[in-house]
Amino acid sequence: MKWIYRHPSLYNLMDSVCSLFLADRVRRKVFSSIRASSLIEIGVGSGKNMALLSAPVRAGVDTSLEMLKFARGRFRGLHVFAGDAVRLPLKDGGFEVSVLCYVLRGLSRPVEAVREALRVSTRVVIIDYDRPCFIPRFIWDTVISGFGRAVYGSRDLDFAALEKLGASKEVLKYYGGLYRVMILSAR
Numbered sequence: 643m644k645w646i647y648r649h650p651s652l653y654n655l656m657d658s659v660c661s662l663f664l665a666d667r668v669r670r671k672v673f674s675s676i677r678a679s680s681l682i683e684i685g686v687g688s689g690k691n692m693a694l695l696s697a698p699v700r701a702g703v704d705t706s707l708e709m710l711k712f713a714r715g716r717f718r719g720l721h722v723f724a725g726d727a728v729r730l731p732l733k734d735g736g737f738e739v740s741v742l743c744y745v746l747r748g749l750s751r752p753v754e755a756v757r758e759a760l761r762v763s764t765r766v767v768i769i770d771y772d773r774p775c776f777i778p779r780f781i782w783d784t785v786i787s788g789f790g791r792a793v794y795g796s797r798d799l800d801f802a803a804l805e806k807l808g809a810s811k812e813v814l815k816y817y818g819g820l821y822r823v824m825i826l827s828a829r
């Protein structure tokens with residue numbers, strides 16, 4: 643596990659500052675319109691999204707115990723538990739919505755994680771980032787992706803492959819395609 647995931651407050655600061663606060667803006671745009679009776683965030687981290695997501699039942703899973711402790715401390719009534727995104731200890735379709743926000747790039751098996759999210763919920767909301775057309779490939783690979791790899795363990799995602807996993811999909815792009823949002827429904 644990358645060291646940053648053991649330091650929730652530092653994660654919060656770096657996530658906001660290094661993205662020039664765009665990551666937070668996209669969170670606000672997307673999550674303000676999500677309504678659900680129950681939701682789970684997979685890779686809940688410090689709970690940044692839980693401040694924006696409302697539902698009668700909310701749960702968060704993460705591999706970092708430090709992140710889980712921090713998130714639980716912020717939100718009373720939030721159910722948190724340790725678990726791996728690709729093997730969730732949950733029954734099929736137990737949640738209406740699952741959220742994967744800035745998580746998939748850090749996983750070695752992102753396709754399996756999306757399949758697992760589709761198994762445990764009827765709708766999956768994914769937010770992540772990708773190289774936008776206005777950033778040259780060389781700059782992206784060396785500077786931005788290089789930083790992401792070193793700090794977050796992230797790698798580029800095959801968004802086209804992920805989109806195919808849902809029975810239906812809605813795709814949104816923000817800031818020239820730098821941020822991608824996918825809302826997939828389970829089969």
Ligand SMILES: C[S@@+](CC[C@H](N)C(=O)[O-])C[C@H]1O[C@@H](n2cnc3c(N)ncnc32)[C@H](O)[C@@H]1O
Binds near residue numbers: 689
């Ligand atoms: C970049 S942070 C995103 C946190 C939060 N979703 C957000 O939007 O701020 C990625 C989170 O995924 C967690 N994580 C990494 N690998 C995981 C896995 N295999 N299963 C579940 N969580 C994982 C990390 O511990 C970290 O908290």
